Amino acid sequence: xxxxxxxxxxxxxxxxxxxxxxxxxxxxxxxxxxxxxxxxxxxxxxxxxxxxxxxxxxxxxxxxxxxxxxxxxxxxxxxxxxxxxxxxxxxxxxxxxxxxxxxxxxxxxxxxxxxxxxxxxxxxxxxxxxxxxxxxxxxxxxxxxxxxxxxxxxxxxxxxxxxxxxxxxxxxxxxxxxxxxxxxxxxxxxxxxxxxxxxxxxxxxxxxxxxxxxxxxxxxxxxxxxxxxxxxxxxxxxxxxxxxxxxxxxxxxxxxxxxxxxxxxxxxxxxxxxxxxxxxxxxxxxxxxxxxxxxxxxxxxxxxxxxxxxxxxxxxxxxxxxxxxxxxxxxxxxxxxxxxxxxxxxxxxxxxxxxxxxxxxxxxxxxxx
Ligand code: SAH
Numbered sequence: 001x002x003x004x005x006x007x008x009x010x011x012x013x014x015x016x017x018x019x020x021x022x023x024x025x026x027x028x029x030x031x032x033x034x035x036x037x038x039x040x041x042x043x044x045x046x047x048x049x050x051x052x053x054x055x056x057x058x059x060x061x062x063x064x065x066x067x068x069x070x071x072x073x074x075x076x077x078x079x080x081x082x083x084x085x086x087x088x089x090x091x092x093x094x095x096x097x098x099x100x101x102x103x104x105x106x107x108x109x110x111x112x113x114x115x116x117x118x119x120x121x122x123x124x125x126x127x128x129x130x131x132x133x134x135x136x137x138x139x140x141x142x143x144x145x146x147x148x149x150x151x152x153x154x155x156x157x158x159x160x161x162x163x164x165x166x167x168x169x170x171x172x173x174x175x176x177x178x179x180x181x182x183x184x185x186x187x188x189x190x191x192x193x194x195x196x197x198x199x200x201x202x203x204x205x206x207x208x209x210x211x212x213x214x215x216x217x218x219x220x221x222x223x224x225x226x227x228x229x230x231x232x233x234x235x236x237x238x239x240x241x242x243x244x245x246x247x248x249x250x251x252x253x254x255x256x257x258x259x260x261x262x263x264x265x266x267x268x269x270x271x272x273x274x275x276x277x278x279x280x281x282x283x284x285x286x287x288x289x290x291x292x293x294x295x296x297x298x299x300x301x302x303x304x305x306x307x308x309x310x311x312x313x314x315x316x317x318x319x320x321x322x323x324x325x326x327x328x329x330x331x332x333x334x335x336x337x338x339x340x341x342x343x344x345x346x347x348x349x350x351x352x353x354x355x356x357x358x359x360x361x362x363x364x365x366x367x368x369x
Protein backbone atom coordinates (compact mmCIF):
# COMPACT_ATOMS: atom_id res chain seq x y z
CA UNK A 1 0.00 0.00 0.00
CA UNK A 2 2.73 2.45 0.97
CA UNK A 3 4.72 1.54 -2.11
CA UNK A 4 1.62 2.27 -4.14
CA UNK A 5 1.19 5.70 -2.56
CA UNK A 6 4.83 6.66 -2.94
CA UNK A 7 6.25 5.22 -6.16
CA UNK A 8 10.01 5.03 -5.78
CA UNK A 9 11.68 6.43 -8.89
CA UNK A 10 15.09 5.08 -7.93
CA UNK A 11 14.01 1.45 -7.71
CA UNK A 12 14.49 0.91 -11.40
CA UNK A 13 14.81 -2.46 -13.06
CA UNK A 14 16.10 -2.99 -16.61
CA UNK A 15 12.50 -3.26 -17.76
CA UNK A 16 11.73 0.02 -16.02
CA UNK A 17 14.81 2.16 -16.38
CA UNK A 18 15.27 5.11 -14.05
CA UNK A 19 12.82 7.93 -14.75
CA UNK A 20 14.83 11.14 -15.01
CA UNK A 21 11.63 13.22 -14.76
CA UNK A 22 11.51 12.20 -11.08
CA UNK A 23 14.96 13.57 -10.30
CA UNK A 24 15.99 17.07 -9.39
CA UNK A 25 19.01 18.60 -11.08
CA UNK A 26 21.72 17.35 -8.67
CA UNK A 27 20.23 13.85 -8.89
CA UNK A 28 20.21 13.90 -12.71
CA UNK A 29 23.78 15.21 -12.72
CA UNK A 30 24.78 12.31 -10.46
CA UNK A 31 22.86 9.70 -12.47
CA UNK A 32 24.52 10.84 -15.70
CA UNK A 33 27.96 11.20 -14.08
CA UNK A 34 27.58 7.57 -12.94
CA UNK A 35 27.85 6.62 -16.63
CA UNK A 36 31.43 7.90 -16.47
CA UNK A 37 30.85 11.13 -18.38
CA UNK A 38 31.34 14.73 -17.16
CA UNK A 39 28.67 15.99 -14.80
CA UNK A 40 27.67 18.92 -17.01
CA UNK A 41 26.06 16.47 -19.44
CA UNK A 42 23.53 15.82 -16.67
CA UNK A 43 22.92 19.55 -16.44
CA UNK A 44 22.28 19.58 -20.20
CA UNK A 45 19.77 16.75 -19.87
CA UNK A 46 17.97 18.64 -17.08
CA UNK A 47 17.86 21.74 -19.30
CA UNK A 48 16.40 19.76 -22.19
CA UNK A 49 13.65 18.33 -20.03
CA UNK A 50 12.69 21.38 -18.01
CA UNK A 51 13.84 24.48 -19.92
CA UNK A 52 13.02 23.18 -23.40
CA UNK A 53 10.34 20.60 -22.67
CA UNK A 54 12.08 17.85 -24.63
CA UNK A 55 11.54 14.34 -23.26
CA UNK A 56 13.15 12.43 -26.10
CA UNK A 57 16.89 11.69 -25.85
CA UNK A 58 17.29 11.53 -29.63
CA UNK A 59 16.39 15.24 -29.84
CA UNK A 60 19.05 16.33 -27.31
CA UNK A 61 21.30 17.51 -30.10
CA UNK A 62 24.12 19.00 -28.03
CA UNK A 63 24.95 15.50 -26.71
CA UNK A 64 27.00 13.04 -28.72
CA UNK A 65 25.15 10.28 -30.54
CA UNK A 66 26.83 7.63 -28.40
CA UNK A 67 25.84 9.36 -25.15
CA UNK A 68 22.25 9.70 -26.38
CA UNK A 69 22.16 5.98 -27.07
CA UNK A 70 23.52 5.14 -23.63
CA UNK A 71 21.02 7.49 -21.98
CA UNK A 72 18.21 5.77 -23.86
CA UNK A 73 19.35 2.36 -22.62
CA UNK A 74 19.55 3.44 -18.98
CA UNK A 75 16.87 6.06 -18.48
CA UNK A 76 13.42 7.16 -19.45
CA UNK A 77 11.57 10.49 -19.07
CA UNK A 78 7.96 9.83 -18.13
CA UNK A 79 5.46 12.36 -19.45
CA UNK A 80 1.71 12.08 -18.79
CA UNK A 81 -0.32 11.62 -21.97
CA UNK A 82 -3.13 14.01 -22.83
CA UNK A 83 -6.19 11.79 -23.06
CA UNK A 84 -8.76 14.53 -23.63
CA UNK A 85 -8.64 18.28 -23.96
CA UNK A 86 -11.72 20.41 -23.29
CA UNK A 87 -11.89 24.12 -24.03
CA UNK A 88 -14.44 26.31 -22.24
CA UNK A 89 -16.28 29.20 -23.87
CA UNK A 90 -14.08 31.48 -21.70
CA UNK A 91 -10.85 29.90 -22.99
CA UNK A 92 -10.14 27.79 -19.90
CA UNK A 93 -8.65 24.50 -21.03
CA UNK A 94 -8.85 21.29 -19.05
CA UNK A 95 -6.54 18.37 -19.78
CA UNK A 96 -7.31 14.86 -18.66
CA UNK A 97 -3.91 13.26 -18.23
CA UNK A 98 -3.11 9.56 -18.11
CA UNK A 99 -0.25 8.57 -15.83
CA UNK A 100 2.09 5.63 -16.38
CA UNK A 101 0.05 3.34 -14.14
CA UNK A 102 -3.15 4.18 -16.02
CA UNK A 103 -4.50 6.51 -13.30
CA UNK A 104 -5.87 9.89 -14.36
CA UNK A 105 -5.59 13.46 -13.14
CA UNK A 106 -6.76 16.81 -14.42
CA UNK A 107 -4.70 19.93 -15.05
CA UNK A 108 -6.19 23.26 -16.11
CA UNK A 109 -5.00 26.31 -18.03
CA UNK A 110 -6.84 29.48 -17.02
CA UNK A 111 -6.06 32.40 -19.34
CA UNK A 112 -6.04 36.10 -18.48
CA UNK A 113 -6.72 36.19 -14.75
CA UNK A 114 -5.04 38.68 -15.72
CA UNK A 115 -1.99 36.40 -15.63
CA UNK A 116 -1.88 33.08 -17.44
CA UNK A 117 -2.36 30.40 -14.81
CA UNK A 118 -1.71 26.67 -14.72
CA UNK A 119 -3.71 24.80 -12.10
CA UNK A 120 -1.93 21.61 -11.13
CA UNK A 121 -2.92 18.50 -9.13
CA UNK A 122 -0.88 16.95 -6.32
CA UNK A 123 -2.83 13.72 -5.74
CA UNK A 124 -5.16 11.39 -7.61
CA UNK A 125 -8.33 12.25 -5.68
CA UNK A 126 -8.14 13.73 -2.18
CA UNK A 127 -8.61 12.48 1.37
CA UNK A 128 -9.86 15.77 2.84
CA UNK A 129 -13.51 15.24 1.91
CA UNK A 130 -14.59 18.89 2.11
CA UNK A 131 -18.38 19.00 2.01
CA UNK A 132 -18.66 21.14 -1.14
CA UNK A 133 -15.83 19.71 -3.27
CA UNK A 134 -16.27 17.06 -5.95
CA UNK A 135 -12.65 15.87 -5.81
CA UNK A 136 -13.29 14.91 -2.18
CA UNK A 137 -15.98 12.51 -3.31
CA UNK A 138 -13.28 10.38 -4.97
CA UNK A 139 -11.38 9.74 -1.78
CA UNK A 140 -7.62 9.49 -2.08
CA UNK A 141 -6.51 7.08 -4.78
CA UNK A 142 -2.79 7.80 -4.52
CA UNK A 143 -0.20 10.52 -4.13
CA UNK A 144 1.43 11.94 -7.22
CA UNK A 145 5.20 11.71 -7.43
CA UNK A 146 7.30 14.88 -7.75
CA UNK A 147 7.80 14.15 -11.44
CA UNK A 148 4.08 13.75 -12.01
CA UNK A 149 3.31 17.05 -10.28
CA UNK A 150 5.99 18.99 -12.16
CA UNK A 151 5.26 17.25 -15.48
CA UNK A 152 1.80 18.82 -15.60
CA UNK A 153 3.56 22.16 -16.06
CA UNK A 154 5.65 20.75 -18.94
CA UNK A 155 2.54 19.37 -20.59
CA UNK A 156 0.52 22.56 -20.09
CA UNK A 157 3.37 24.75 -21.37
CA UNK A 158 3.63 22.58 -24.47
CA UNK A 159 -0.14 22.50 -25.01
CA UNK A 160 -0.52 26.28 -24.67
CA UNK A 161 2.79 27.32 -26.23
CA UNK A 162 3.54 29.53 -23.23
CA UNK A 163 7.14 30.21 -22.22
CA UNK A 164 8.46 29.99 -18.64
CA UNK A 165 8.22 33.63 -17.60
CA UNK A 166 4.65 34.01 -18.79
CA UNK A 167 2.59 31.85 -16.46
CA UNK A 168 1.83 31.36 -12.79
CA UNK A 169 1.19 28.05 -11.11
CA UNK A 170 -1.47 27.32 -8.52
CA UNK A 171 -1.40 24.02 -6.65
CA UNK A 172 -5.17 24.06 -6.59
CA UNK A 173 -6.07 21.06 -8.72
CA UNK A 174 -6.96 17.67 -7.33
CA UNK A 175 -5.47 16.81 -3.96
CA UNK A 176 -4.10 18.40 -0.80
CA UNK A 177 -0.48 19.45 -1.37
CA UNK A 178 0.52 19.31 2.30
CA UNK A 179 -0.82 15.77 2.52
CA UNK A 180 1.81 14.90 -0.09
CA UNK A 181 4.51 17.14 1.30
CA UNK A 182 7.81 15.74 0.06
CA UNK A 183 6.72 15.22 -3.53
CA UNK A 184 5.16 18.68 -3.65
CA UNK A 185 8.29 20.38 -2.33
CA UNK A 186 10.54 18.41 -4.64
CA UNK A 187 8.34 19.42 -7.60
CA UNK A 188 8.60 23.09 -6.53
CA UNK A 189 12.38 22.66 -6.37
CA UNK A 190 12.46 21.28 -9.92
CA UNK A 191 10.15 24.01 -11.29
CA UNK A 192 12.13 26.83 -9.69
CA UNK A 193 15.60 25.51 -10.58
CA UNK A 194 17.54 28.23 -12.39
CA UNK A 195 18.68 25.81 -15.11
CA UNK A 196 15.15 24.61 -15.81
CA UNK A 197 11.91 26.57 -16.02
CA UNK A 198 13.42 28.94 -13.46
CA UNK A 199 10.04 29.95 -12.11
CA UNK A 200 10.25 32.49 -9.32
CA UNK A 201 8.69 30.96 -6.17
CA UNK A 202 6.34 33.93 -5.96
CA UNK A 203 4.78 32.73 -9.21
CA UNK A 204 3.66 29.56 -7.41
CA UNK A 205 0.74 29.45 -4.96
CA UNK A 206 0.24 26.50 -2.67
CA UNK A 207 -3.32 26.13 -1.40
CA UNK A 208 -4.04 24.04 1.68
CA UNK A 209 -6.84 23.17 4.07
CA UNK A 210 -4.26 23.66 6.82
CA UNK A 211 -2.48 20.39 7.56
CA UNK A 212 -0.56 21.95 10.44
CA UNK A 213 2.56 19.74 10.59
CA UNK A 214 2.97 20.46 6.86
CA UNK A 215 2.51 24.20 7.42
CA UNK A 216 5.11 24.16 10.20
CA UNK A 217 7.58 22.44 7.87
CA UNK A 218 6.76 24.80 5.01
CA UNK A 219 7.61 27.72 7.29
CA UNK A 220 11.21 26.42 7.42
CA UNK A 221 11.66 25.96 3.67
CA UNK A 222 14.20 28.05 1.78
CA UNK A 223 11.95 28.07 -1.29
CA UNK A 224 8.71 29.63 -0.24
CA UNK A 225 5.69 29.64 -2.57
CA UNK A 226 2.77 31.97 -1.90
CA UNK A 227 0.43 30.50 0.66
CA UNK A 228 -3.35 30.20 0.35
CA UNK A 229 -5.43 28.79 3.19
CA UNK A 230 -8.84 27.25 2.51
CA UNK A 231 -10.61 28.70 5.54
CA UNK A 232 -14.30 28.59 4.54
CA UNK A 233 -15.74 28.99 8.05
CA UNK A 234 -15.31 31.15 11.14
CA UNK A 235 -16.29 28.77 13.95
CA UNK A 236 -15.00 25.29 14.75
CA UNK A 237 -18.55 24.01 14.78
CA UNK A 238 -19.08 25.09 11.19
CA UNK A 239 -15.60 24.26 9.91
CA UNK A 240 -15.78 20.77 11.40
CA UNK A 241 -18.70 20.16 9.05
CA UNK A 242 -17.35 21.88 5.93
CA UNK A 243 -13.65 21.05 6.16
CA UNK A 244 -13.39 17.84 8.24
CA UNK A 245 -9.62 18.18 8.80
CA UNK A 246 -10.64 20.91 11.25
CA UNK A 247 -11.58 18.18 13.73
CA UNK A 248 -7.89 17.39 13.93
CA UNK A 249 -6.36 20.84 13.46
CA UNK A 250 -8.64 23.46 14.98
CA UNK A 251 -9.33 26.96 13.73
CA UNK A 252 -7.43 28.53 16.67
CA UNK A 253 -4.34 26.44 15.96
CA UNK A 254 -4.56 27.18 12.25
CA UNK A 255 -4.81 30.93 12.84
CA UNK A 256 -1.96 30.81 15.38
CA UNK A 257 0.24 28.99 12.85
CA UNK A 258 -0.63 31.57 10.19
CA UNK A 259 0.29 34.39 12.57
CA UNK A 260 3.74 32.86 13.02
CA UNK A 261 4.21 32.04 9.35
CA UNK A 262 7.22 33.94 7.98
CA UNK A 263 6.30 36.21 5.07
CA UNK A 264 8.56 38.02 2.68
CA UNK A 265 8.16 41.77 2.30
CA UNK A 266 4.87 42.85 0.73
CA UNK A 267 3.51 39.31 0.78
CA UNK A 268 0.24 38.26 2.36
CA UNK A 269 -1.44 34.97 3.12
CA UNK A 270 -4.49 34.48 0.95
CA UNK A 271 -7.52 33.15 2.81
CA UNK A 272 -9.96 31.38 0.52
CA UNK A 273 -13.58 31.44 1.59
CA UNK A 274 -16.12 29.42 -0.37
CA UNK A 275 -19.55 31.09 -0.11
CA UNK A 276 -22.49 28.80 0.55
CA UNK A 277 -25.92 30.36 0.45
CA UNK A 278 -27.44 30.73 3.90
CA UNK A 279 -24.64 28.70 5.51
CA UNK A 280 -21.51 30.84 5.95
CA UNK A 281 -22.41 34.05 4.12
CA UNK A 282 -24.16 36.15 6.78
CA UNK A 283 -22.97 39.57 8.05
CA UNK A 284 -22.07 37.85 11.37
CA UNK A 285 -19.81 35.44 9.47
CA UNK A 286 -18.14 38.42 7.78
CA UNK A 287 -17.56 40.18 11.09
CA UNK A 288 -16.17 37.00 12.67
CA UNK A 289 -13.84 36.64 9.69
CA UNK A 290 -12.56 40.17 10.24
CA UNK A 291 -11.81 39.36 13.89
CA UNK A 292 -10.13 36.05 13.07
CA UNK A 293 -7.79 37.65 10.57
CA UNK A 294 -6.86 40.68 12.62
CA UNK A 295 -3.12 40.75 13.18
CA UNK A 296 -2.37 38.68 10.05
CA UNK A 297 -1.07 40.09 6.79
CA UNK A 298 -4.05 38.67 4.96
CA UNK A 299 -6.04 39.01 1.80
CA UNK A 300 -9.37 37.31 1.29
CA UNK A 301 -10.45 35.52 -1.85
CA UNK A 302 -14.19 34.86 -1.87
CA UNK A 303 -15.24 31.84 -3.93
CA UNK A 304 -18.97 31.80 -4.63
CA UNK A 305 -19.77 28.08 -4.74
CA UNK A 306 -19.46 26.27 -8.05
CA UNK A 307 -22.55 24.14 -7.85
CA UNK A 308 -22.59 20.50 -8.91
CA UNK A 309 -24.91 17.54 -8.66
CA UNK A 310 -24.18 15.75 -5.40
CA UNK A 311 -23.02 18.93 -3.65
CA UNK A 312 -25.71 19.83 -1.07
CA UNK A 313 -25.24 23.62 -1.17
CA UNK A 314 -26.19 26.52 -3.40
CA UNK A 315 -24.33 29.57 -4.61
CA UNK A 316 -25.40 32.85 -2.98
CA UNK A 317 -26.80 35.65 -5.12
CA UNK A 318 -24.27 38.29 -6.23
CA UNK A 319 -25.68 40.96 -3.91
CA UNK A 320 -25.15 38.67 -0.93
CA UNK A 321 -21.54 38.09 -2.00
CA UNK A 322 -21.06 41.83 -2.46
CA UNK A 323 -22.57 42.68 0.93
CA UNK A 324 -20.22 40.18 2.58
CA UNK A 325 -17.23 41.57 0.69
CA UNK A 326 -18.22 45.13 1.65
CA UNK A 327 -18.05 44.35 5.37
CA UNK A 328 -14.54 42.97 4.94
CA UNK A 329 -13.45 45.98 2.87
CA UNK A 330 -14.96 48.38 5.41
CA UNK A 331 -12.70 46.80 8.01
CA UNK A 332 -9.59 47.29 5.93
CA UNK A 333 -9.20 43.82 4.39
CA UNK A 334 -8.00 43.31 0.83
CA UNK A 335 -10.75 41.32 -0.88
CA UNK A 336 -11.16 39.71 -4.28
CA UNK A 337 -14.05 37.65 -5.57
CA UNK A 338 -12.91 34.70 -7.67
CA UNK A 339 -14.64 34.72 -10.99
CA UNK A 340 -15.52 31.17 -11.75
CA UNK A 341 -13.82 29.95 -14.90
CA UNK A 342 -14.46 26.94 -17.08
CA UNK A 343 -17.70 25.94 -15.39
CA UNK A 344 -19.15 24.65 -18.67
CA UNK A 345 -16.41 22.01 -18.87
CA UNK A 346 -16.39 21.35 -15.12
CA UNK A 347 -12.94 22.85 -14.75
CA UNK A 348 -13.78 25.37 -12.01
CA UNK A 349 -12.61 25.12 -8.37
CA UNK A 350 -13.85 22.00 -6.68
CA UNK A 351 -15.14 20.47 -9.90
CA UNK A 352 -12.21 18.24 -10.78
CA UNK A 353 -13.18 14.60 -10.55
CA UNK A 354 -12.20 11.63 -12.64
CA UNK A 355 -15.21 9.35 -12.74
CA UNK A 356 -13.44 6.07 -13.47
CA UNK A 357 -11.05 6.52 -10.55
CA UNK A 358 -13.48 7.17 -7.76
CA UNK A 359 -13.72 4.70 -4.92
CA UNK A 360 -11.10 2.44 -6.53
CA UNK A 361 -8.61 2.73 -3.69
CA UNK A 362 -10.49 5.52 -1.96
CA UNK A 363 -9.25 6.60 1.40
CA UNK A 364 -11.16 9.23 3.32
CA UNK A 365 -10.25 11.53 6.12
CA UNK A 366 -10.18 9.59 9.35
CA UNK A 367 -8.21 6.72 7.94
CA UNK A 368 -5.86 8.95 6.02
CA UNK A 369 -4.52 11.15 8.80
N1 SAH B 1 -6.71 20.90 -1.18
C1 SAH B 1 -6.28 22.25 -1.42
C2 SAH B 1 -6.22 22.53 -2.89
C3 SAH B 1 -7.57 22.70 -3.56
S1 SAH B 1 -7.63 24.34 -4.04
C4 SAH B 1 -7.17 23.21 -0.68
O1 SAH B 1 -8.22 22.78 -0.23
O2 SAH B 1 -6.81 24.36 -0.49
C5 SAH B 1 -9.19 24.57 -4.58
C6 SAH B 1 -9.96 25.63 -3.82
O3 SAH B 1 -11.31 25.55 -4.30
C7 SAH B 1 -10.05 25.34 -2.33
O4 SAH B 1 -10.11 26.54 -1.59
C8 SAH B 1 -11.34 24.61 -2.23
O5 SAH B 1 -11.89 24.59 -0.95
C9 SAH B 1 -12.18 25.37 -3.22
N2 SAH B 1 -13.37 24.64 -3.66
C10 SAH B 1 -13.62 23.33 -3.54
N3 SAH B 1 -14.85 23.04 -4.03
C11 SAH B 1 -15.38 24.20 -4.46
C12 SAH B 1 -16.60 24.55 -5.09
N4 SAH B 1 -17.51 23.63 -5.35
N5 SAH B 1 -16.81 25.84 -5.41
C13 SAH B 1 -15.87 26.77 -5.15
N6 SAH B 1 -14.68 26.51 -4.58
C14 SAH B 1 -14.44 25.23 -4.22
